[in-house]
Amino acid sequence: MTSTTAPDGTTRASDAATSVETADPYAWLEDVDGTEPLAWVREHNADADAALAASARFEELRTGILQVLDSTEKIPAVVQRGAHLYNFWTDAEHVRGVWRRTTWASYRTADPQWEVLIDVDALAEAEGVGWVWHGARVLRPSLTRALVALSRGGADADVTREFDLTTRSFVEDGFSRPESKGGMGWADATGDAVFVYTDVGEGSMTTSGYPRTVRRWRRGSALAESSEIFAGEVTDLSIAAVHDTTPGFERDFVVRARAFYDSDTYLLGDDDVLTRLDVPPSSEPGVHREWLTVELREDWTVAGRTYPGGALLAARFDDFRAGARDFEVLYAPTATTSLAGMSWTRHHLVLNILDDVTNRLEVLTPPTGAGAPWRRRPLDLAGGSTRVELPELATIAVGAVDPDEEDALWVTTSGFLSPTTLSRLDLDADGATTAVEPLKALPAFFDATGLHVEQHFVTSADGTRVPYFQVSREPVADDAQVRPAPTLLTGYGGFEISRLPGYSGSVGRSWLERGGVYVVANIRGGGEYGPSWHQAALQEKRHRSYEDFAAVARDLVGRGVTDPAHLGAQGGSNGGLLVGNMLTGYPELFGAVVCQVPLLDMKRYSHLLAGASWMAEYGDPDAPEQWEFIRTFSPYHLFDPAVVHPPVLFTTSTRDDRVHPGHARKMAAKMLEAGKDVTYYENIEGGHGGAATNAQAAFMQAIAFEFLWQRLT
Known part of the structure; x- marks a missing residue:
């Protein structure tokens, strides 16, 4: 489920208490903090x-x-941003956690050396607030700033603050979003503007308690002065915006979710002109470089052809925008299979398919010329003399290390009785595995x-x-x-x-x-x-x-x-x-x-x-x-x-x-x-x-x- 709170970030006890049916003798218990x-x-x-x-x-x-949760032998889950691998870590010493980073060379060792960026325990003590980490968005490509989200006591409502990765301190007079459901993300590569979707006053939240509007907030101005890009209906679920940082393919999108399985995605153009992507509202569109993918939840008939619900389609993004509706079917469901996920690397698309709740992985390589077919092959979990060992009835998950720069995958395996492992897998231009590097493994x-x-x-x-x-x-x-x-x-x-x-x-x-x-x-x-x-x-x-x-x-x-x-x-x-x-x-x-x-x-x-x-x-x-x-x-x-x-x-x-x-x-x-x-x-x-x-x-x-x-x- 997705997340809700009142506009000011507090629980909506008054709504609960006043509108409940009088026949309910336990209505008083809905007053959360009463x-x-x-x-x-x-x-x-x-x-x-x-x-x-x-x-x-x-x-x-x-x-x-508690020994399991606080174990120092846990796998530090990381994301790559430039030359660094970032991780959020909790243990007995760091109860609320530390946000930290290291290098590839250090991460490959048994005892990586970490540079601590934010100590949430120290921050919580200094500010007298029980902060809980909600994540960070690093500015690309400069990698000098981050937008850090923190929650009071673990609620979905949170705050966002700008953080300087060079000085390792919050930016004085930087971007700071007050507590609310919603979020904030970078709006360009300069770091001088953000997209913000949050509570900005009366009428700015939906009946579900999520933001109804998205704004572009420029540095040096007040949030109240930010320009509204899009406003949905009060009965919508939520509104959000995102900036695609892919070099050479920078673009902005606004997403309006009317309901859980009913949304529109808009390309945000010059002068903030919005162009809706003409795909079914129940589908999930995605864009990677020159490609548009559409994951269908229901059957879709377009240009005289019907594509089944559960299928994954692909087309060139510019051709689609020009009106073409010729799709390549990258995956079609069967009675026992479904698409569990997909991950783009720089040149390939990796599909994770469930067959009777067991994973199967395929590498798809898009054509370089007009009319050429997509190439497809099973993902080989062996490279050289090393392979990813798969226990029986296990789960395998993959994710791109850096989809902008390289054809490398994180590969995670886990079974009920088999401790989780993490490996790096590299692909060549044809999608063949060139190397498998075991990185970390949980103890038993x-x-x-x-x-x-x-x-x-x-x-x-x-x-x-x-x-x-x-x-x-x-x-x-x-x-x-x-x-x-x-x-x-x-x-x-x-x-x-x-x-x-x-x-x-x-x-x-x-x-x-x-x-x-x-x-x-x-x-x-x-x-x-x-x-x-x-x-x-x-x-x-x-x-x-x-x-x-x-x-x-x-x-x-x-x-x-x-x-x-x-x-x-x-x-x-x-x-x-x-x-x-x-x-x-x-x-x-x-x-x-x-x-x-x-x-x-x-x-x-x-x-x-x-x-x-x-x-x-x-x-x-x-x-x-x-x-x-x-x-x-x-x-x-x-x-x-x-x-x-x-x-x-x-x-x-x-x-x-x-x-x-x-x-x-x-x-x-x-x-x-x-x-x-x-x-x-x-x-x-x-x-x-x-x-x-x-x-x-x-x-x-x-x-x-x-x-x-x-x-x-």
Whole structure:
């Protein structure tokens, strides 16, 4: 999901409290920072502490997770800007983190030497604000300045400040954006102008809480004096702008998002004239040098030809602007494949294709002359005597090192039982691999001896084949003594987001090493099989996500892996809505539920914080005909006190300005009043991620695992 906050960056408690239906006796809990709601939060936090955080096992869990999060052996993820590699790093010494850089020569060593640019802990202490890092944009090509974003307590609303990379200090009287949802980016190569999309006063934000306008702000002037380039409607999702820094292809674009899957992209020309790219509003256009790519979400008929949803098309950008509509199909979906991603290098386009949720990589080389075809070949993960080792059922991701200058890729591999690795891979003019350089690898954070990974498929209620991954002990001749096993089933099922295999030291230490089975369900609503997989569970079809998840739960029982008393469900955000529907719609299938930063009141969701931005996903509850189907997946309204429900842990964050904490608060209060087994914990900091520091993250994860161990064993 994308992010919302009130125009001044604070939570919109007044809107929540005044417009709620009078029939809701728990409406008062929507007042985020109210005295009485926070007293209620502290009372239930104390109960959760006493029930979960007082045990020796909890402390073992918390300590083990924190050791993983704070490990100095983590892979420093970097981006290349000129001669430097930039990284943001947190550990036990740097709780809120440091932004730093090094050179390629140093990064290749076992102990790189880092130049610290910003110490966020020191900044937070000096300014008396719990700053959380939100990223930086380095000015290209000079590489002398950066625009640094910082969030108060982890909220989506943040500030942006100009930073001098030479003096390593914030620029006095430089560009500075006040706290708001939105952002700021360089508008040219000089650094004397920025594009800013933020709260600039009454009427400048959408009903979703995001910027409605984009402006060009020139150095030396006030933000209020900046020139407006584009203004969308108040009912839009958001507006933004970006400057393409590619040498010889510098250009500017404005993006107007009306809804999650409905947007327009404009080329910003001389005198700020906007020209809309004539592609479907549901598609995702992209530009690299002379090429335009269009990733389709729906079928598109143009110039007498129909291209399927999920396809990737390409055309020369100037030809397209001149009216040509002859596209090259670079990728077309099949029944088992989807496009997971694409990355441009200087001369090549690398496609990452999922085939039954397993990665396959291809290198495409565009033609140099008119009429010549694109060349295609598999990406070879071996160069010379070195190769990228791929564990079975792993995830592989690629990204360009510097798409403006070279044909080099970052290659990351990760599996449930295989620690993540990072390599550099270089391509020649034909797209062949010339070198593979292993750079970094995670240590093994848990003992995987005797564990293995399986992929299974189950038939959902409507006959659809649904995959899921299972991590468990190797089968033995007589498995009766370990079955049924405590089993944790997770999923997401929304916003075209795929759940892929990945290494988690926290899950390994806290669950797998201790005898638990871990399962990831690839249910509809996600992106595992492309846009059609997502669209199969939109709005009135939402129930299919929940039927898929329930089918996986039944299959785990049917295969003898576990039984309902030992099966737990866990999900966050949209995944919190998923497990909320397990709690109310399929309570007989589970022995415990962990529901994190969830949506639950689907009648009110579009009036709370960023909720209005998700109506393309769920529907509009204020439209009576749509509320009729939305109410069928609104856990807050489906809760029946007469039904036997599994124990549930709700967690959220006071500083979550994306999904309102009132969802979790009200559901917990409603169930507690009915005498249900409910545990509630709300982190005061953290934003939508639930935690602002590694210590907070370790605590939040540990209480979830402790809750599951208590209820499932």
